Amino acid sequence: MAYYLQQTINALTTGSLYALLALGYTMVFGVLRLINFAHGEVCMVGAFVAAFVARAWNQAAGLAPTAEQTWVQAICGFLVAALACGLLGFTIERMAYRPLRKASKLSALITAISISLILQNLAQIQWRINGIQLFGPNGLAFPRIIGTSTPIVWLRDTCGISVVPLELLILGLTAGTLLLLWYIVRYTHMGQAMRAVSISYDAAALMGIPINRTISSTFILGSILAALGGCLYGMNNTKVEPLMGLIPGLKAFVAAVLGGIGNIPGAALGGFMLGIIETAVAAQQIGDVSLSPYRDAVAFVLLIVVLLIRPEGIFGRALPEKV
Amino acid sequence: MTRLTWMYVVCVGVLVGITGLGLSACGEGQVQEQVIILGGMGPLTGRNSTFGQSTQQGIQLAESEINAQGGVLGKKVRIIFADTESRSDRAALAAGKLINEDKVVGIIGSVTSGESLGAAAQVQQARIPMLSPTSTNPKVTQQGDFIFRSCFNDTYQGRVIATYAARELKLTRAAILKDIGDDYSTGLADAIRAEFIRLGGQIVAEESYSGSEATYKTQLTKIADSKPEIIFTPIYYSAGVTIIRQARELGIMVPFMGGDGLHYDETITLGGKDVEGCYVVSHFINSDPDPKVQKFVADYRVKFSNEPNVLAALGYDAAKIMFAALQRAGTTEGTKLRDCLAQTTNYPGVTGMITFDAQRNAQKSAVVLTIHAGKFEMLKRIAPDPQ
Numbered sequence: 025m026a027y028y029l030q031q032t033i034n035a036l037t038t039g040s041l042y043a044l045l046a047l048g049y050t051m052v053f054g055v056l057r058l059i060n061f062a063h064g065e066v067c068m069v070g071a072f073v074a075a076f077v078a079r080a081w082n083q084a085a086g087l088a089p090t091a092e093q094t095w096v097q098a099i100c101g102f103l104v105a106a107l108a109c110g111l112l113g114f115t116i117e118r119m120a121y122r123p124l125r126k127a128s129k130l131s132a133l134i135t136a137i138s139i140s141l142i143l144q145n146l147a148q149i150q151w152r153i154n155g156i157q158l159f160g161p162n163g164l165a166f167p168r169i170i171g172t173s174t175p176i177v178w179l180r181d182t183c184g185i186s187v188v189p190l191e192l193l194i195l196g197l198t199a200g201t202l203l204l205l206w207y208i209v210r211y212t213h214m215g216q217a218m219r220a221v222s223i224s225y226d227a228a229a230l231m232g233i234p235i236n237r238t239i240s241s242t243f244i245l246g247s248i249l250a251a252l253g254g255c256l257y258g259m260n261n262t263k264v265e266p267l268m269g270l271i272p273g274l275k276a277f278v279a280a281v282l283g284g285i286g287n288i289p290g291a292a293l294g295g296f297m298l299g300i301i302e303t304a305v306a307a308q309q310i311g312d313v314s315l316s317p318y319r320d321a322v323a324f325v326l327l328i329v330v331l332l333i334r335p336e337g338i339f340g341r342a343l344p345e346k347v
Numbered sequence: 348m349t350r351l352t353w354m355y356v357v358c359v360g361v362l363v364g365i366t367g368l369g370l371s372a373c374g375e376g377q378v379q380e381q382v383i384i385l386g387g388m389g390p391l392t393g394r395n396s397t398f399g400q401s402t403q404q405g406i407q408l409a410e411s412e413i414n415a416q417g418g419v420l421g422k423k424v425r426i427i428f429a430d431t432e433s434r435s436d437r438a439a440l441a442a443g444k445l446i447n448e449d450k451v452v453g454i455i456g457s458v459t460s461g462e463s464l465g466a467a468a469q470v471q472q473a474r475i476p477m478l479s480p481t482s483t484n485p486k487v488t489q490q491g492d493f494i495f496r497s498c499f500n501d502t503y504q505g506r507v508i509a510t511y512a513a514r515e516l517k518l519t520r521a522a523i524l525k526d527i528g529d530d531y532s533t534g535l536a537d538a539i540r541a542e543f544i545r546l547g548g549q550i551v552a553e554e555s556y557s558g559s560e561a562t563y564k565t566q567l568t569k570i571a572d573s574k575p576e577i578i579f580t581p582i583y584y585s586a587g588v589t590i591i592r593q594a595r596e597l598g599i600m601v602p603f604m605g606g607d608g609l610h611y612d613e614t615i616t617l618g619g620k621d622v623e624g625c626y627v628v629s630h631f632i633n634s635d636p637d638p639k640v641q642k643f644v645a646d647y648r649v650k651f652s653n654e655p656n657v658l659a660a661l662g663y664d665a666a667k668i669m670f671a672a673l674q675r676a677g678t679t680e681g682t683k684l685r686d687c688l689a690q691t692t693n694y695p696g697v698t699g700m701i702t703f704d705a706q707r708n709a710q711k712s713a714v715v716l717t718i719h720a721g722k723f724e725m726l727k728r729i730a731p732d733p734q
Contacts, residue, residue: 041562091618165617175597186597262588262592264590275561303565306554309569
C-alpha cells in the first residue's frame with residue numbers, strides 16, 4: 025500500500041514539473057502558432073540565474089556556497105530569474121521571431137531550434153561574476169530551501185511514505201500557477217487580447233488590438249513560467265547544467281500536444297497524465313524484468329496514438345484547414 | 348552603390364584571408380620536417396566538454412615536458428587536438444581531419460567509448476596507431492590491431508566493484524541502477540552483475556533510466572522495496588549526485604558504489620553529506636603519496652592552476668606511452684610504431700604500472716576509494732588480473 029502511495033506522490037511531482045513547462049509551450053503556441061523549442065533553454069537560464077543568486081547570497085553571508093538557502097533568498101532568486109527570463113523571452117521574440125512572423129512556419133520552427141542550440145552552447149562558457157560562477161559546462165549546485173529536503177515525519181509514521189516538503193511546494197505552486205494563468209487569460213485585458221489574437225491574428229489587428237504588445241507579453245509571461253519551472257526543476261535535481269532543459273522541454277512538448285496544444289488546462293492535464301503514465305510503466309515488474317527502460321518509449325508511443333486518433337489533442341478544438 | 352562597395356570589400360577581405368591562411372599552412376608544411384606531429388582528440392564542446400578539456404590538459408602537460416627534455420628522436424613533438432563535439436559521428440570526422448590534413452603519425456584519443464568506436468574504423472584503415480587514454484568499453488580495442496587503450500576496461504572495473512562489495516564489504520544483496528542510453532553504463536552494469544552473481548551474491552533489483560530525468564524516485568522507490576544492502580550505480584556523476592540525494596530523501600541509507608564516472612570533485616561538491624560513505628572504483632587518486640604522482644600533481648597545478656582529475660592523469664600517461672613507443676620505434680612509420688606500442692611493458696605511469704596484453708588493452712591496477720569528510724580517500728589498490 026505504502027509502495028503505491030509513494031509512487032503516486034512520485035508521479036504527481038514528475039507530472040507537476042512537466043505541466044509547468046507545458047503551460048509555457050501551450051501559451052506561445054496558442055497565440056503565435058509557433059512551437060517555441062527554446063522554451064526548455066529559457067527554463068535552464070532561469071535555473072542558472074536563481075542558483076547563482078542563492079550561492080552568491082550564501083557567500084556574502086559568509087556561508088558555504090552550497091549551504092541551504094532561506095525562503096527570502098529563494099524568493100529573491102526566483103524574482104531575479106523571472107526578470108532575466110522575461111527579458112530573454114522578450115529579446116528572443118523581438119530579434120528572432122518577429123522578423124519571421126510573415127515567413128513560412130518552417131523558418132520560424134528552424135529559428136526556434138537554433139535559438140535553443142545557441143542558448144545551450146552559450147551556457148557552457150565559463151562566466152563568473154565576482155568569482156562566483158554564473159554559467160559553465162560543469163553542473164553547479166542549486167541549494168535547497170532550509171527544511172524542504174527532510175522527509176515529513178508525520179507522513180512517514182502514519183503512512184510509511186517519504187515525502188519532502190519540496191514536493192508539496194512543487195505541487196502547490198503548479199496548482200497556483202494554473203489558477204493564476206486561468207484568471208489572467210479569462211479576466212484581464214491582456215488575457216482578452218491574447219485570446220483574440222489566438223482566434224484570429226488578422227481580425228484582432230483590424231479591431232485595433234495591439235498585436236505586437238500582446239505577443240511580447242505572452243512571451244514574457246511564458247518565460248516567467250519557464251523561470252519558475254527551472255527553479256523548481258533545479259531545486260528538485262539539486263543542480264543546474266547547460267543541457268538540463270533539453271529532455272524536460274521535449275517531455276513538456278509531448279504533454280502540451282497530449283492535452284491539445286494551445287489549451288491551458290489541457291497542457292496541465294497532459295503534464296500530469298505523462299507523469300502518471302511514465303511512473304505507472306516504470307513501477308511495473310514482470311517477473312525479474314523491470315519495465316523502467318520502457319517508460320519513455322511508452323510515453324512517446326502514447327503521443328503517436330493520440331496524434332493518430334485525435335490530432336487536436338484531448339482538449340483541443342479541431343481547426344478547419346485554412347487555405 | 349554603397350552596398351556594392353561593401354560587398355567588394357568583404358570579397359577582397361575573404362580572399363586575402365584565404366591566401367593568408369594558405370601561406371601559413373605552407374609554412375607549417377616546411378616546419379613539418381623538424382617536428383613530429385601527433386593527434387589528440389576528445390570532446391572540447393558539447394555535453395562531455397569538461398572530460399575532453401581535462402584530458403587535453405593532461406596531454407599538453409606531457410607535451411611541454413617532453414619538449415623541455417629535447418623531444419623525441421631529436422625532434423620536437425607537436426600535438427594537434429581535434430574536437431569531437433561529444434558525438435561519435437563527429438569523432439570519425441575529427442579522426443579524418445587529423446589523418447588527412449594534419450598528417451599525424453599517431454592519435455591519442457578519443458575520450459568516451461562512443462567516440463573512440465566512431466573513430467576506430469577510419470584510424471584502422473589509415474594504419475595509424477590510436478591510443479585511447481580513457482575509453483573503458485571492451486569493444487573499443489576489438490575494432491582493429493591499431494587501436495590501443497592505456498586504461499583498464501569495464502569488464503575489469505566491474506569485476507573490481509563486484510569483488511570489493513562481495514569479499515571486502517561482505518554484502519550479498521545488491522541493486523543496480525544504470526543509464527540505458529549509455530554504452531559505458533550498460534557495459535559496466537553487465538560486468539558488475541555477472542561477477543557479483545558468480546561470487547554468490549544476489550541482484551535484488553535492476554532499474555534503469557535514460558539520459559536525465561525529472562526525478563529518479565520511481566526507480567529508487569522500487570529499489571527500496573527490494574531491500575538491498577548496496578546499490579551499484581555504474582553512471583556519470585551528473586545523474587549520480589541527483590540519484591544519491593533523492594535516494595536519501597526516500598530514506599534509502601545504504602551506500603552507493605560506482606566506477607570512474609563518479610570520480611569527480613563535482614560528486615562531492617554537489618552531493619554534500621549525502622554522498623559520504625559511498626564507494627568509487629577508479630584509476631588514480633591525486634592524494635597518492637607516490638613521488639611521481641605528487642610531481643605530476645604539482646606540475647599540473649603550476650601549468651593550469653587547478654587540480655588534475657582522473658582524466659588529466661590518464662591523458663598524461665597515454666601521451667607519455669606514445670612518446671616512449673616513438674623513441675623505441677626510431678621512426679614514425681605506422682606499423683613499426685604500432686608494434687613498439689604493443690610491446691609496452693611495466694611502464695611506470697602516474698595511474699599505475701602499465702603493460703599491454705595481446706589484445707592491446709592495458710593491464711593495470713585499480714583503486715577503491717570512499718568519500719569521507721568531503722574527500723576521496725583510498726581504501727585499497729587492486730592488482731591487475733594475472734595473465
